[in-house]
Amino acid sequence: MVRYNIDYSESGVVVPGPSHEPVNKTMPDKVNDVEEYIRSFPKVDSHYCRSSTKRDYLEPTLNIRMMYRLYNESCGDRGMEPVKENVYRKIFNEKFNLGFHKPSKDMCDSCALYDNLKKADGLTKEHQTARDAHLARKVEAREA
Structure with a gap:
């Protein structure tokens, strides 16, 4: 087979056939x-x-x-x-x-406090206001 390729090809090197895409791609x-x-x-x-x-x-x-x-x-x-x-x-x-x-570890202290108070039904209007302000500061910091 090697002798045949050397004798019957122009460069003596086996040229690979054209590649094709897999049928299950x-x-x-x-x-x-x-x-x-x-x-x-x-x-x-x-x-x-x-x-x-x-x-x-x-x-x-x-x-x-x-x-x-x-x-x-x-x-x-x-x-x-x-x-x-x-x-x-x-x-x-x-x-x-x-x-x-x-x-x-992705929760800050104020968010953890808010979640704990919410679970224990001890959430007050002041806590909600503080939470809203905290979230606003967080968004502002990310945009900066």
Whole structure:
């Protein structure tokens, strides 16, 4: 075989045939549709960890399987063929830096106090006013 290639080819080197796309490759328009769908979920950035991480967080009630079910229903409503769950999961994990819960250290003292008072039904109007002012300062600081 080596002797044949040397004798019958111009350069003496085996030239590989043309490469082709795999037949089971997911179409780019479907990948783009999945990416747009994942981007449509509201994201919550980290409060204290934002300097050390670029990860965004989704609602803690969500998970990838639930998001896929919602995507599947959305495709059915639009008359589109959905991608398989493993493809959806691969796109989610490889192209997005998303998590499903906020880190436990991500709550400041005033937010923790507010949550504790809310759970214990000890919330007063002053606490609510202080909370609103705190959130306004937080938004202002992020925009600066």
